[in-house]
Amino acid sequence: MSVRNFGSLAMVATCAGAALGCYLVSLRVASERAQLEDVETRIVLAQRDLRVVQTEIGTRARLSQLERWNAKVLALSAPAADQFLTGSFELARLAQPQHKVEFNAPVVLASAPAPEAKKPPIGEPEADDASAPAPVDLLRQASLKTGTREVPSEPVATSPHMATGSKSTLSPATAAKPAQKKAVDKPGLAAAHPGKTVDKPALASPKPVTNAIRLAKVDPLAPLPDKHSPKSVSKPSKDLHPGR
Amino acid sequence: MNAPSPALVAPRPERLRLVGQRRQILALMHQRLMFGMLVYAGVIAIVALRILYLAAFGDHAGRKEGLTQLIPDRGDIVDRDGEPLARTIDAWTIAIHPTKVIGDKLALARSLARLMPEHSEAEYFGMLRSGKPFFYLRRRASPALVEAVNALGEPGLAIEREPDRLYPQTSLAAHVLGFTDIDGHGAAGVERAFDKYLSDPATRGQPLQLSISSKIQQALEHELGDAMAQFSAIGAAGVVMDVHTGEVLAMTSMPTINPNAPGQGTPEAHFNRATLGVFELGSTFKPFTVAMAMDAGVIKSVGQVYNCPNALPVYGHIIHDTHPFGRACTVSEIMMESSNIGTAQIADQVGKQRQQAFLKKMGFLDKVEIELKERGRALNPGSRWGPFETMTIGFGQGIAVAPLQLAMGYATLFDNGVYHAPTILKRGPNNPLPRGRRVFSEDTSYKMRSLLRLVVMKGTGKKADAPGYRIGGKTGTAQKLINGHYSQTINITSFAGVFPMDDPRYVIVVMLDEPHATKDTYGFTTAGWNVAPVVSRTVSRIAPMLGVAPDMNREPNMGEVLPFVHETKE
Numbered sequence: 005m006s007v008r009n010f011g012s013l014a015m016v017a018t019c020a021g022a023a024l025g026c027y028l029v030s031l032r033v034a035s036e037r038a039q040l041e042d043v044e045t046r047i048v049l050a051q052r053d054l055r056v057v058q059t060e061i062g063t064r065a066r067l068s069q070l071e072r073w074n075a076k077v078l079a080l081s082a083p084a085a086d087q088f089l090t091g092s093f094e095l096a097r098l099a100q101p102q103h104k105v106e107f108n109a110p111v112v113l114a115s116a117p118a119p120e121a122k123k124p125p126i127g128e129p130e131a132d133d134a135s136a137p138a139p140v141d142l143l144r145q146a147s148l149k150t151g152t153r154e155v156p157s158e159p160v161a162t163s164p165h166m167a168t169g170s171k172s173t174l175s176p177a178t179a180a181k182p183a184q185k186k187a188v189d190k191p192g193l194a195a196a197h198p199g200k201t202v203d204k205p206a207l208a209s210p211k212p213v214t215n216a217i218r219l220a221k222v223d224p225l226a227p228l229p230d231k232h233s234p235k236s237v238s239k240p241s242k243d244l245h246p247g248r
Numbered sequence: 249m250n251a252p253s254p255a256l257v258a259p260r261p262e263r264l265r266l267v268g269q270r271r272q273i274l275a276l277m278h279q280r281l282m283f284g285m286l287v288y289a290g291v292i293a294i295v296a297l298r299i300l301y302l303a304a305f306g307d308h309a310g311r312k313e314g315l316t317q318l319i320p321d322r323g324d325i326v327d328r329d330g331e332p333l334a335r336t337i338d339a340w341t342i343a344i345h346p347t348k349v350i351g352d353k354l355a356l357a358r359s360l361a362r363l364m365p366e367h368s369e370a371e372y373f374g375m376l377r378s379g380k381p382f383f384y385l386r387r388r389a390s391p392a393l394v395e396a397v398n399a400l401g402e403p404g405l406a407i408e409r410e411p412d413r414l415y416p417q418t419s420l421a422a423h424v425l426g427f428t429d430i431d432g433h434g435a436a437g438v439e440r441a442f443d444k445y446l447s448d449p450a451t452r453g454q455p456l457q458l459s460i461s462s463k464i465q466q467a468l469e470h471e472l473g474d475a476m477a478q479f480s481a482i483g484a485a486g487v488v489m490d491v492h493t494g495e496v497l498a499m500t501s502m503p504t505i506n507p508n509a510p511g512q513g514t515p516e517a518h519f520n521r522a523t524l525g526v527f528e529l530g531s532t533f534k535p536f537t538v539a540m541a542m543d544a545g546v547i548k549s550v551g552q553v554y555n556c557p558n559a560l561p562v563y564g565h566i567i568h569d570t571h572p573f574g575r576a577c578t579v580s581e582i583m584m585e586s587s588n589i590g591t592a593q594i595a596d597q598v599g600k601q602r603q604q605a606f607l608k609k610m611g612f613l614d615k616v617e618i619e620l621k622e623r624g625r626a627l628n629p630g631s632r633w634g635p636f637e638t639m640t641i642g643f644g645q646g647i648a649v650a651p652l653q654l655a656m657g658y659a660t661l662f663d664n665g666v667y668h669a670p671t672i673l674k675r676g677p678n679n680p681l682p683r684g685r686r687v688f689s690e691d692t693s694y695k696m697r698s699l700l701r702l703v704v705m706k707g708t709g710k711k712a713d714a715p716g717y718r719i720g721g722k723t724g725t726a727q728k729l730i731n732g733h734y735s736q737t738i739n740i741t742s743f744a745g746v747f748p749m750d751d752p753r754y755v756i757v758v759m760l761d762e763p764h765a766t767k768d769t770y771g772f773t774t775a776g777w778n779v780a781p782v783v784s785r786t787v788s789r790i791a792p793m794l795g796v797a798p799d800m801n802r803e804p805n806m807g808e809v810l811p812f813v814h815e816t817k818e
Contacts (some may be wrong), residue, residue, distance in 0.1 A: 051318050059335055063416040069464040082789040085716025085798030191631045 323452035339412035349404030417423035459495035479763035530726030533644030584707035595642025716798025721745030741775035
């Protein structure tokens with residue numbers, strides 16, 4: 005009797021327990037699902053916010069606005085046909101002339117000292133000693149300003165070659181400063197012309213200085229003698245590109 | 249007294265009957281009770297099952313409907329690169345319920361007039377005292393204004409968010425996009441044509457992708473707008489189209505509207521000149537005449553010679569040229585110098601029947617084929633179509649088409665002679681390229697390349713050239729019909745160009761309505777002076793974007809035409 009009674013009770017208890025278990029599982033599932041939906045909702049809300057921000061940025065940076073800015077400030081224009089490159093070789097060709105410009109430029113600058121250098125050649129034989137005091141005055145002025153860069157290089161390059169020429173090599177270096185000064189004082193063509201006319205006779209003396217520099221820079225780049233000739237030709241063509 | 253014992257005395261028959269009845273009633277009662285109990289248990293069981301079902305599969309109480317996917321109230325419109333052109337956003341709306349206002353109405357009216365000066369203080373006060381339940385005060389209000397209105401603290405003021413259509417690029421491609429009315433339904437352009445797609449909940453989640461490219465559209469609009477201002481034209485239109493697919497990459501009509509505030513535009517600005525307007529586009533028609541003649545076998549070589557006197561009297565009229573030859577000239581020269589006299593003779597040889605058949609196949613006698621609802625019907629002489637009309641149509645007078653139709657014609661001519669209807673939607677799985685119909689032969693299409701390139705290299709369209717992009721095309725200067733007479737001074741100028749001419753990929757058509765002469769054009773109002781430079785500037789801007797690389801060493805086969813050009817001048 006008792007076993008039977010307990011049996012039914014146990015059945016009821018088992019059923020109730022199973023039902024409760026099932027219910028708990030489903031409750032757990034439901035709560036998980038609710039959390040998932042919360043996350044999904046948050047994602048959608050974030051997407052909506054993104055959309056709002058994107059729309060605002062897009063509206064503020066609309067093409068007509070960019071065009072207006074371009075017209076007023078940037079002034080960019082469509083690239084011309086010759087600004088397009090078809091391959092790496094063309095790109096390399098564009099890069100090459102820049103080296104040439106670098107070591108051609110010092111030659112122009114070095115020729116600037118000429119105006120003072122022209123005086124000694126006029127009274128060549130005796131004027132050497134006579135002209136000496138005059139550069140000395142100039143030397144004082146010059147040494148006040150710069151000279152740190154040029155003075156050490158000149159003695160090394162020139163003094164072994166010419167013992168008597170030491171004065172003359174000094175004089176262009178010292179004379180360089182007054183010449184530059186003049187150019188600064190009188191900007192424009194008027195200042196430039198006298199310097200140019202005197203260039204050629206003076207070339208003889210500054211050459212050793214520039215040569216020393218040139219050799220050091222050229223060595224890796226100029227193994228072929230052929231390439232030197234087109235340098236001057238390709239230089240203007242290079243100048244055209246940045247202009248556009 | 250006579251109390252019989254129940255055991256001894258037989259029950260009376262009535263009594264017996266009573267017992268039987270009671271038993272029956274009892275049984276009935278039991279049945280009824282049982283039935284009631286079953287019903288009750290059933291109801292409880294149903295409730296319990298329902299609860300169990302809900303517990304297992306049902307939604308929980310806090311669930312928010314419809315937020316698992318972002319579906320806008322109206323579908324987005326995007327360009328071919330996915331850049332949004334139209335979107336629906338939640339905008340702030342300020343409204344008022346005058347009956348619910350509890351504060352001082354005069355003070356409220358005063359502060360409303362200060363914040364929103366579009367109505368005066370008296371008008372606001374009138375609204376508040378009108379007794380009507382609801383007024384909109386401002387739609388699409390700025391957040392700053394909403395904050396200020398909210399700070400008034402009046403419960404009668406309703407501040408709500410409601411969906412609103414926004415066009416982030418403002419007036420860009422306004423005539424293509426169209427706009428929506430106050431209820432959010434399309435009223436023009438794509439908004440009207442695809443209203444069902446954009447508002448259907450099943451489809452609006454997916455944006456509508458147009459074939460328009462916003463960058464190209466911007467370039468075209470900018471250059472055309474500049475030209476329109478420079479030459480004080482009353483209107484302008486432009487189309488850029490893909491030759492092979494018929495996709496419209498850019499289409500504009502000027503003056504334009506701002507679809508964010510469509511009410512501000514004039515009726516003139518609402519008019520879509522590119523698809524709805526039809527114009528006699530003049531000499532831009534000549535390539536079609538020459539192509540027809542080539543296809544029909546009338547012209548066997550571009551070196552074929554025609555007599556080109558200074559004036560040609562035909563059928564009781566006299567045809568003139570702007571640059572008369574006064575000698576015999578070849579077909580190449582006729583195209584190069586845009587000779588009406590030469591083209592008229594070619595058209596005459598082609599004849600009315602063949603001309604009509606070709607024009608029909610090219611779609612020039614019907615409405616322009618595009619998804620937009622704003623479509624114009626091409627005009628033609630109809631019953632008056634005689635031999636003289638055949639000649640004038642040959643050089644583009646007497647037939648009026650929309651600029652989009654002209655672009656379509658050029659696309660047909662240079663897509664190996666196969667016609668594809670233009671489309672405003674991007675070609676793809678949803679909008680596949682339909683089978684085209686052949687209008688011209690491939691050979692004709694090929695020969696026309698060098699002929700049109702010649703016009704730009706040496707002829708009337710020199711200013712349309714963009715170095716490296718091999719533009720070919722034809723200028724068109726048509727006299728405008730005013731009160732039934734062709735004006736001698738007022739023109740419609742157009743240019744139809746194709747690039748790159750050695751392998752045609754894109755066609756560009758631009759048109760200016762009533763341009764005026766300026767100092768820079770030396771008093772000319774012809775197409776070569778005002779619209780041709782627009783093409784040059786636009787193409788040099790858009791061609792790199794379209795993947796057309798400039799190449800100074802490529803040209804169509806000019807050897808076919810150059811031998812037939814007589815060069816004595818220059």
